Amino acid sequence: MNKNFKLIIEYDGTHFFGWQKQKDKKTVQGEIEKALTRILNQKVKISGSGRTDAGVHAFGQVANFYADTNILPQKLKKGINSLIKDPVVIRECCVVEDKFHARYNAVSKEYRYVILNREDPCVIGRLYQWHIRSPLDLKAMKQCCQIILGKLDFKSFESTGSPRSSSIREVFFSDINPLEGDRIEFKICASGFLKYMVRNLMGTIVLAGLNKISVNEFVEILEARDRTKAGATAPAHGLFLKKVNYS
CATH class of the missing domain: 3.30.70.580 (Pseudouridine synthase I, catalytic domain, N-terminal subdomain)
Incomplete structure (x- = not known):
């Protein structure tokens, strides 16, 4: 059967x-x-x-x-x-049920991204977090997280080759908080994600954390709908698919 x-x-x-x-x-x-x-x-x-x-x-x-x-x-x-x-x-x-499909029935996905924010790198766990030496401004990064909430066009954070008909996605939750051991965790839940979207967002939010761009400039990058305006793609090894949600 x-x-x-x-x-x-x-x-x-x-x-x-x-x-x-x-x-x-x-x-x-x-x-x-x-x-x-x-x-x-x-x-x-x-x-x-x-x-x-x-x-x-x-x-x-x-x-x-x-x-x-x-x-x-x-x-x-x-x-x-x-x-x-x-x-x-x-x-x-x-x-x-026969009609269940892992991709087409998904209503949202949750990702987390981990950063080690201290001068010294680590040996244990180095393959699961992005090491950034310079201190990060958590307040500015949290403001950026609030800006991307809702149904928005994320074309500025989309890499080429994204299999999609639209670059509009709805973000239900987005925040960044400190963890033990000088680590920072970015969490995001959305209806779907464009190619490299989470890593491109992370790379740009980090620019705000390093005070290389202001929060207002982050808004301008989002509204520009231009990938060349955003920051570099964050390394893959800090990213985790946490959960897939179904109705």
Whole structure:
């Protein structure tokens, strides 16, 4: 009997060429499909909630796939986790309605970005945070976070090649706060994201934190709808897909 399985996946993106399957390159989607094909003895294609770029991590990527099997979801989860030797873990596996689609049914996504803000770099955890030596103005950065709330055109923070019909997205939540150990965490939840949107936002918000641009100039960059006006793309390794939300 053909069933629709939903997966919640955690992975370290350091040594992957992103989520999406690519020929002759190691990707998260590709490794999971290999494991499923071996377990189920049938060709399996999984659909993710969206792409994550090379080096980006995830706590809660969501995917679904159809398979003709009587294997229980819990056993399937254990089987995938035992076969994949890379830093990928299936956190949940369950059978869902046939009409469920990980990408098309998603109503919002949550990302977090971590910065280490101190003079000295670190060894432990260096692959999961962006090291910035100069002190950051948290107040200015928080003001920028408030400016991007609501339904806005984020063309200034979109990299070329974004698969979209519109650059308008709705941001439901955006804030930045200190963590223990000289770290700062940026959190954002939106209806969807353009290519490199979170990393481009982070790179520009950091400019405000370094007092290289004012908060008013950040507004001008947003309104310009011109990627060349915004800051550089923040490194991939500080970014995490936290959660995908469904109605």
